[in-house]
Amino acid sequence: MAGGPHAAAIPCWRCAERAERVREGLETDTFLCGSCGFTITLDFDESGPLEEPLWPPTPEQRAEILKAAEARDKR
Numbered sequence: 001m002a003g004g005p006h007a008a009a010i011p012c013w014r015c016a017e018r019a020e021r022v023r024e025g026l027e028t029d030t031f032l033c034g035s036c037g038f039t040i041t042l043d044f045d046e047s048g049p050l051e052e053p054l055w056p057p058t059p060e061q062r063a064e065i066l067k068a069a070e071a072r073d074k075r
C-alpha cells in the first residue's frame with residue numbers, strides 16, 4: 001500500500017533526478033535516488049496513495065524542487 005502504484009518513482013528532493021521506490025511499507029515508502037544516492041522516506045498515512053504519478057516532473061516542478069533544495073542547503 002503506502003503510496004500505491006503511482007509511487008513507483010518520484011523526483012529526488014535534492015537533484016530532481018529519478019528516485020526509485022526501494023521499500024514499500026504500510027504507511028511509508030522509501031525511495032533511493034539513482035543519481036545522488038539520497039534516500040527519501042515518504043509518509044502516506046494521512047494523504048493516502050498518490051492519485052497521479054510524481055514522475056516525471058514537469059519542468060516547473062523540477063525547477064521548484066531544485067530551488068527548494070538550494071534553499072535547504074543554505075540553512
Ligand SMILES: [Zn+2]
Pocket residue numbers: 012013014015016017033034035036037038
Ligand atoms: Zn538525487
